[in-house]
Amino acid sequence: MSYILLHIIVYIIFILLCTVYLLILYVIDLRLYHDYLTRRQHKFEDQWEKAIFQYLQLRGDPEDFIKKVPSRKYLLLLELLRQFLLSLTGSEYEKIADLIKQKRIYDFLIKRLNSFRTNRVVTSAYFLGLAKIVKAKDLLIKKLDTDSQPVFISCATSLAQIDAVEVVEKILTRAESFKDLSRDSLLFILLEYKQDVCAPLLKLLSSKIPDYQKEAIVSLFRQFKYQESAPEVTKTLTKTQNIDLILECLRFIREIRYVEAHYVVNPMLDHKNPHVSVEAIKTIGKLGAGPLVDKIFSKLFDDNYEVQLAAAVTISQDIPSARDKLNKIAYNVNKERATSIARMVLSEIDLRRYA
Amino acid sequence: MPNIIKNIILSYNYLVLLYFLAICTIYLLLNILSFRNILRYNKKIHFIDLNRIFRLKNYKPISIIVPTYNEEMGIVESVKSLLQLEYPDFQVVVVNDGSQDNTLDKLFTNFGIRQVSFTPFYKLPSKPIGAIYISRDFPNLIVVDKENGGKADAINAGINIAKNPLIAVVDADSLLERDCLLKIARPFMEDDNVVAVGGTIRIANGCEIIQGHVAKVKLSHSWLVRFQVIEYLRAFLFGRNGLDALNSILIVSGAFSCFQRDALVKIGGYKVGSVGEDMEIIIRMHKVFRKENPKTKITFIPDPVCWTEVPATLKSLKSQRVRWQKGTIDGIRLHKDIFLNSKYGWLGLLGFPYYTLFEMLGPVVEISGYIVFIISFFLNLISPLFAVAFLTVAILYGVVLSILSVILEEISFKRYAKLGDLITLFAAAFIENFGYRQLVSWWRFLAIVEYVAGKRQWGDIEKKGFSHNN
Numbered sequence: 001m002s003y004i005l006l007h008i009i010v011y012i013i014f015i016l017l018c019t020v021y022l023l024i025l026y027v028i029d030l031r032l033y034h035d036y037l038t039r040r041q042h043k044f045e046d047q048w049e050k051a052i053f054q055y056l057q058l059r060g061d062p063e064d065f066i067k068k069v070p071s072r073k074y075l076l077l078l079e080l081l082r083q084f085l086l087s088l089t090g091s092e093y094e095k096i097a098d099l100i101k102q103k104r105i106y107d108f109l110i111k112r113l114n115s116f117r118t119n120r121v122v123t124s125a126y127f128l129g130l131a132k133i134v135k136a137k138d139l140l141i142k143k144l145d146t147d148s149q150p151v152f153i154s155c156a157t158s159l160a161q162i163d164a165v166e167v168v169e170k171i172l173t174r175a176e177s178f179k180d181l182s183r184d185s186l187l188f189i190l191l192e193y194k195q196d197v198c199a200p201l202l203k204l205l206s207s208k209i210p211d212y213q214k215e216a217i218v219s220l221f222r223q224f225k226y227q228e229s230a231p232e233v234t235k236t237l238t239k240t241q242n243i244d245l246i247l248e249c250l251r252f253i254r255e256i257r258y259v260e261a262h263y264v265v266n267p268m269l270d271h272k273n274p275h276v277s278v279e280a281i282k283t284i285g286k287l288g289a290g291p292l293v294d295k296i297f298s299k300l301f302d303d304n305y306e307v308q309l310a311a312a313v314t315i316s317q318d319i320p321s322a323r324d325k326l327n328k329i330a331y332n333v334n335k336e337r338a339t340s341i342a343r344m345v346l347s348e349i350d351l352r353r354y355a
Numbered sequence: 356m357p358n359i360i361k362n363i364i365l366s367y368n369y370l371v372l373l374y375f376l377a378i379c380t381i382y383l384l385l386n387i388l389s390f391r392n393i394l395r396y397n398k399k400i401h402f403i404d405l406n407r408i409f410r411l412k413n414y415k416p417i418s419i420i421v422p423t424y425n426e427e428m429g430i431v432e433s434v435k436s437l438l439q440l441e442y443p444d445f446q447v448v449v450v451n452d453g454s455q456d457n458t459l460d461k462l463f464t465n466f467g468i469r470q471v472s473f474t475p476f477y478k479l480p481s482k483p484i485g486a487i488y489i490s491r492d493f494p495n496l497i498v499v500d501k502e503n504g505g506k507a508d509a510i511n512a513g514i515n516i517a518k519n520p521l522i523a524v525v526d527a528d529s530l531l532e533r534d535c536l537l538k539i540a541r542p543f544m545e546d547d548n549v550v551a552v553g554g555t556i557r558i559a560n561g562c563e564i565i566q567g568h569v570a571k572v573k574l575s576h577s578w579l580v581r582f583q584v585i586e587y588l589r590a591f592l593f594g595r596n597g598l599d600a601l602n603s604i605l606i607v608s609g610a611f612s613c614f615q616r617d618a619l620v621k622i623g624g625y626k627v628g629s630v631g632e633d634m635e636i637i638i639r640m641h642k643v644f645r646k647e648n649p650k651t652k653i654t655f656i657p658d659p660v661c662w663t664e665v666p667a668t669l670k671s672l673k674s675q676r677v678r679w680q681k682g683t684i685d686g687i688r689l690h691k692d693i694f695l696n697s698k699y700g701w702l703g704l705l706g707f708p709y710y711t712l713f714e715m716l717g718p719v720v721e722i723s724g725y726i727v728f729i730i731s732f733f734l735n736l737i738s739p740l741f742a743v744a745f746l747t748v749a750i751l752y753g754v755v756l757s758i759l760s761v762i763l764e765e766i767s768f769k770r771y772a773k774l775g776d777l778i779t780l781f782a783a784a785f786i787e788n789f790g791y792r793q794l795v796s797w798w799r800f801l802a803i804v805e806y807v808a809g810k811r812q813w814g815d816i817e818k819k820g821f822s823h824n825n
Contacts, residue, residue, distance in 0.1 A: 009744040016751040020758055024781055027762050031774055180395065182545070243547075305617060306520050344518060347472060 044076040052084065055095070062098040066105060074108045078127050085130050100131035113139055121146075122154040129158025129192075137164050144170055149178045153185055160192035168193070168200055172213050183244075187216045191223065198226040205232050211242040218245070222252040230258040237264050243273050250279040254286045262287055269295055274304040281307070285314035293322050300329060300338045308338065312345040364731050371724035375749060378713055382756055385597025392596045393657045393767050415543060416444035417536055417613070418517030422509035423449060423527040427456040429664070431465045433527050436567030438493050442536035446495040449527075450513045453482075453503025467491035468498050479624035481512035506609070507625035507632040514616070514624055523613040528664045530559055530569055531611065535660035539613045548650040550618040550640055553607025555591045555655075557770065558584050559662035569662045574776040579672065581783040582791045583665045588760040592657065592767075599655040603706025605641075605686070607653070609633035611661035618644065629689075630811055631682015638690045641702055649700070659768055673798050680802035681811055683715050718799035725793070750788045757784035 048069070055065050069077050077099075084096045099105065112124040113136070121143065128136040136158075143155040144167070156171045168190075175186050190197070201217045214236060221229045230253070237249040250268070253261045265287065268280035281299055284292055296319065299311035315322045330342040419437055423430055430449075437447045451459050462468055468488035482504035490496035501512050510524055521540060525531065532538075535554060542549045561575030574581060598604050609632070622636070622643050629635045637653055644651040666672040687710060694711060696703035728745075731737045761780045764770065771777055805811075 006738075006741050006744055009741070009748050013744065013747050013751060016748065016755055020751065020755055023755075023758055023762055027765050028774075028777070031765065031777055034769075035774060184541075305620070309518065 041076055041079055044073060045080050048077065048080060052080065052096075055099075056092055059095070062095075062102050065099060066102045071104065071108070074105060075123075078105070078109075078123075082127070082130065097131040097133075100127060101133055106133065106136075109133075110136065110139060113143065118148050118150055121148075121151050125151070125154040125158045129154075129161035132162050134162055137162055140164075141167055141170070144174050149181060152178060153181070153189065156189045157192055160189050160197075163194050163196065165193070165197050165200055168197055169204060172204065172209060175213070176210060183212050183216060186213065187219055190216055190220045193220075195224045195226070198224055198229065202226075202229050202232055205229070205236060211240060211245045214240070215242075215245045215248045218248045218252050222248070222255055225256055227256055227258075230256060230261070234258065234261045234264055237261070243276060246271075246276055247279050250276070250283045254279075254283040257286055259287050266292060269299065274302075274307050277302070277304070277307045278310040281310040281314050285318035289314075289319050289322075293319055297322055297325060300326075300342065305341075308341045309345070312341050316345050361734070361736060364727055364734070365736055367723075367727045368731055368737065371720060371727070372745070374720050374724075378717075379752060381709060381713065382593070385593055386756075386759055387597075388600040389593045389596035389657075390763065392600050393592070393763060396657050397767060414443055415521045415540060416446075416519035417442060417521040417523050417540060418513075418519040418616075419445060419447045419523045419525055419536075420510055420513030420517060421447065421449045421525050421527050422452055422506050422513065423454060423458055424452045424503065424506075424509070425454045425456045425458060426527040427454070427458045427461050429528050430458050431461050432564070432567045433525075433530065434462070434466065434496065434567075436530045437525065438496060439533060439567065440531060440536050441533050442540070444519070445536060446497060446517065446519060447493075448497045448499060448513045448517050450499045450501060450509040452501060452505070452509035459498070459500060462488075462498050466493060466496055466498075468496070479511040479514055479620065480627060481508050481515065484512055484516075487516065505627060507627045507629060510632075511624040511627070514619055517616070520616050521613055522616045522619055523611070524609065525661070526610045526663065529556075529610045530564065530567060530662040532658075532660045532662075533568065535611070538656050538658050538660055539611070542652075542654050542656065543613070543615065546652060548648060549652045549654055550615050550644055551607060551637060551653045552613045553595065553604065553653075553655045554611040554613075554660040555595075555657055556587060556608045556610045556661045556663050557591075557659045558587055558665050560665055560667060562662065572770045572772065574771065574773075574779055575667075577667055578783065578786070579669065579791075580665060580667060581779060582787040583672075584780065585757050585760070585784050585787055587665075588764055589757060592760045592763045593756070595655050596657050598706055598709070601701035601705060602652055602654070603700075603702040603709075604637065604653050604655055605702075605706055605710050606631075606634040606637055607655065608661075610663045629682075630678065630685040634682055634686035635689060638686050638693070641699065642690060642693065645699055645702070657767070659770055676795055676798045677802040677805065680715075680718070680799040681806050683710065684803065684806050685811070687711050687715050715803075718796045719803060721793075721796045722800045753788045753792065754785050757787065760784075 051065070051068075054060065055062075081096055081099060085093060088096060100109070109124045109127055112120040113128070115121055115124075125140060125143065128140065140155045140159050140162075141164070143151060144159075146152055146155070152174060156174075159167055159171065171189065172186075175181055175189075190201075198221060201220065205214055205217050218229075218233055218236070220226075221233065233249050233252050237246060237253070240246060240249075246268070250265065252258075253265060262284075265280055265283050268276050269284065269292070271277050271280065277299070281296055284296065289296055296311055296314060299307050300315075302308050302311070312326065315326050326342050327346065329338050330346050332339055419440075421433065421437065426433070434447065434449060449462065451462070468490050470486050471489050472487075482502040484499055484501045486500045488498040488500070490498075497516060499512055499516055501509065504512075513524075514522060521543060523536065523539065539552050539554050542552045557572075558575070558580060559569060560577070560580045561573045562569045563571035563573060574584065595604055595606075612633070618640060619636075622639050625632045626635050626639070640653060641651070666675050687707070690707075693699050693703050693707045695708060699707070728737075728742065732739065732742050758781060761777070761784055765777065771780065
């Protein structure tokens, strides 16, 4: 028995030793390769950075410039150009983008875009989008049908950067098939579009799309302060039960101060979800509390801390007519929680005055 | 020697072997879960600019509570680092827990604080507050000066003052990554069932620190610190990550964690007088909130978001480990009804038993195992070959685990830029198995003995401060 056990243990030792050896070797190999690439990039940058500045200053010919760079160094060049593209604007940005638009570089990128290796496709799509190369649009659209999430995100982002408004619907449809694609990722893609994407998105908002997509669309409308969407956003607010979407609609209405939505927002003061009540209080504060002052004041005595705080802050900031009442509450010892919160908000105003 | 004693000794050896096999299996399972978890996490946030996204989202404002006691060496750097964090809306509440050094003076000098009248909102138990100050230069910096009452008491006082719906608790000797709040607040926004989130802690000793931030990640020259780097990688990248996949995290580090304010208040805040308040509060949260809502989540983000100073001397390290071990025992003892209780899901069936059997009782089995093993060897109960082979397996297994954590760090976050540091880490992962781990086990064993004997108070930790590290 112990002889067999010993045998097993020796085998385990052998396996563990091999595992340790191979794992260390693999990681050091990876690191050496990574360090080699970094050194190579630095060397290239030292050599070519000056040439790019000269090209920008002298308004050089992009074709001539690219001819001087050996094709095996295109990736290094692109990495260097990336830093310029991210920091420059206007004609200087265009001048750098012209380099990427040159046939040799473009062909190089397209070849990589058609590769089976995810990393190659992702980097290629990244540069096509960063340089806003419109002629790559069709190829990028085809790539949206991929099963790979990184490829989808990079191609969709590039299309957004190119401002390919016509594919926004496809992007949203395809996004549904990626289980791990977060709301943040989708919003990040949409944010790359310019304001003209709002019109097609407005049509989509009334169609049957998942709530998280509607939420991203309303966020985008808020980003662009897209007034035309206000009636549709209000309609969405009346129809949905999704808390995140409700919150996003309320924030949109508040930021563009869409007074016509008052009738939809008012009942939400008593919503069972405290987050909704909070947003409704803040929104009504901005739209004008009018006859709802007492109602908002009553929220100072709510069971939920966030609701109480929102009521106190809204009264102190947006409802001057109720500030005296807030002061009274602050010195009313019988209403302990409301008193504390009123004092806290009023002290904060004092603190700001001190600061 | 009577046969019965020989049989007992041999049986104990087999028991230790069985224990070893069980721990191997659990670790392997946790490793697999961790790899999956980290890859999924990276996939989720790799492409997005969190700062930009947060400005658009329904983000929740955060109050950062920093309990401090005699932190004059590092408090200025810490607060500076906190004030530079990227987040749309946050306040920093520094709670001076009756420091006897110049902590408060340093805050006066460096941040221009002045006393104001301010009414605390909640009434969580805490020692009396002497004064509340606000900074002239940074309106989101509040300093609370109170009587000494311990860390838990200081945090409770901070909660009473803090106003935001999310509460982050940060140790004064910690430095945070600029985007740490964006990352730690994200789980709360993704899922309303999340009540607490822990962050990954890394070791700052040896790193280059500029203006309260880790500018360059470097390994310390001290082997004691290097061994702790390996321990932290193992604990955070594998241990907590793996348990997170099963929603069975029993502790989030006190150095940096974030809570829903309402949840903290509902359970009455931190338990004053507890040895391991970080663990106790998490177990209590599981107990209270899982009863109400089985979907309640206490989760963890694998990104390295917080850097902390670790003990650089054997004396202070021993004191820390003794305290941690006592904290583990305290937390488990207070909530023993969770053990194998299916009402709590994986937490009751796996997480809690794991902590009880391997984290709490591990040192007892290990130390007694060594003793019985040596006795067996001298009594010729086991062959020398078997003894050597078994010890080799045990050590190699430890090495594999440590190396796997270094590998996971390298393929996911790659924070140690120098190849030399990576190789040193591999060396540390190997060397720590010869002496260091046994020493730590011995200290933990002593902690158990002390705890059982009724000696349950905290030990002292030597404070050096970041400005003196480098």
